[in-house]
Amino acid sequence: MTSFLLSGGRIVDPAAGTDETADLLLRDGVIAGIGEGLDGKGAETIDVSGSIVCPGFVDLHTHLREPGREDEETIAMASGAAAAGGYTAICAMPNTDPVADNAAVVEQVWALGREAGLVEVAVAGALSKRLEGKKMADIGEMTRSMARVRMFTDDGHGVQDSLFVRRAMEYLVAFDGIYAEHCEDASLAEGGQMHEGERSAALGLRGVPAEAEELMAARDIALARLTGCRLHLLHISTAGTVELVRRAKADGVAVTAEATPHHFSLTDATLSDYDPNLKVNPPLRGESDRAAVIAGLADGTIDAIATDHAPHADHEKDQEFLYAPPGMLGLETALGLAVTNLVEPGHLSVAALVERMSTFPARLLGLDGQGSLAEGSAANVTVFDPAAPWTVDAEAFHSKSRNTPFGGMELRGKVSHVFYRGTRTVSDGRLMSEALV
Numbered sequence: 001m002t003s004f005l006l007s008g009g010r011i012v013d014p015a016a017g018t019d020e021t022a023d024l025l026l027r028d029g030v031i032a033g034i035g036e037g038l039d040g041k042g043a044e045t046i047d048v049s050g051s052i053v054c055p056g057f058v059d060l061h062t063h064l065r066e067p068g069r070e071d072e073e074t075i076a077m078a079s080g081a082a083a084a085g086g087y088t089a090i091c092a093m094p095n096t097d098p099v100a101d102n103a104a105v106v107e108q109v110w111a112l113g114r115e116a117g118l119v120e121v122a123v124a125g126a127l128s129k130r131l132e133g134k135k136m137a138d139i140g141e142m143t144r145s146m147a148r149v150r151m152f153t154d155d156g157h158g159v160q161d162s163l164f165v166r167r168a169m170e171y172l173v174a175f176d177g178i179y180a181e182h183c184e185d186a187s188l189a190e191g192g193q194m195h196e197g198e199r200s201a202a203l204g205l206r207g208v209p210a211e212a213e214e215l216m217a218a219r220d221i222a223l224a225r226l227t228g229c230r231l232h233l234l235h236i237s238t239a240g241t242v243e244l245v246r247r248a249k250a251d252g253v254a255v256t257a258e259a260t261p262h263h264f265s266l267t268d269a270t271l272s273d274y275d276p277n278l279k280v281n282p283p284l285r286g287e288s289d290r291a292a293v294i295a296g297l298a299d300g301t302i303d304a305i306a307t308d309h310a311p312h313a314d315h316e317k318d319q320e321f322l323y324a325p326p327g328m329l330g331l332e333t334a335l336g337l338a339v340t341n342l343v344e345p346g347h348l349s350v351a352a353l354v355e356r357m358s359t360f361p362a363r364l365l366g367l368d369g370q371g372s373l374a375e376g377s378a379a380n381v382t383v384f385d386p387a388a389p390w391t392v393d394a395e396a397f398h399s400k401s402r403n404t405p406f407g408g409m410e411l412r413g414k415v416s417h418v419f420y421r422g423t424r425t426v427s428d429g430r431l432m433s434e435a436l437v
């Protein structure tokens, strides 16, 4: 295994409180030292002055379409897209076909991730069998499997039955598991195509009110308080939900939350031409919601930036807005959107960005060797230039699908090098092809 001396970068590791200009030595797959005058004998020196050197990003929310929809994306291709985006770990959502509601499927996904070898693939298990919200999935079996599942969710659906939620939470407490919710009251959201507001009225599309998300967030917070279960709210998108989480945290409830780059970058105002790439669930909200999500990320109410990366085949996305499935790609644009829309305007420091994209997600999932540059820990490292401008080109994505509304957008913040367990997966902004074999 090659050794690398990353020279002259700004080392940002929120877990250790490090934010200084120094060298970082990676040797035999682990972090061998941070400082000046390190013994880099035999190591390849890479000049990273002007760049940020931080623990590799960890995505809490990735839809890997395998098993079942390999025409949209394989685990190997998603791993490539993730590495190119600066990630060293991703967490697969369970809404595959078959659903990841038992040990066999979560182990299959985990093993395919290991085989691809470009990022660590953690797996979220389903809460209910076939995501139906009725019968509990094989939660105990999944926690004891090779995939060591820690987070459980029926993402794609909100769990409608409150008694089921209570029982699942009570059960998860015994495993120190995390109950993760896609907050959406199905009856309020039914038939909704976008955020309910002036824009939906103008376009003549049925809207999903903010309350569809907020009601379920409030219920789950109440049940987390009752049961003592750890609750993680996926892709929160409204001002009301941000305030609910803020208050629950102040009250000592064990709740955390994530937000996506598209929810802090776009609003429903961009939906003027019925572009199906702008159809997401939860939908793009109004400007006051977007501002509240940004404020939540800034004050720590929202703990993580998660992509909700959701590949769709062209033939499915290239149809009328009404019939197009919701979801957009996220892994290769997350950093650029976060730097451009959060760091550059002064909402988030670089250290807070790294905390939301690496430190916290690694801690939530309990991933050893991720989210930290501590000496002796696995060398999962990302280097990015926060000032580098680039233009989003969907054709250059490593993802198998092309569904992004960000094509042609000018962003700042570009990944230059990524190391996964000491192996270089990205060099000078290019995915290393030999790492793909």
Ligand SMILES: [Zn+2]
Binding pocket: 155, 156, 157, 182, 234, 235, 281, 282
């Ligand atoms: Zn979801």
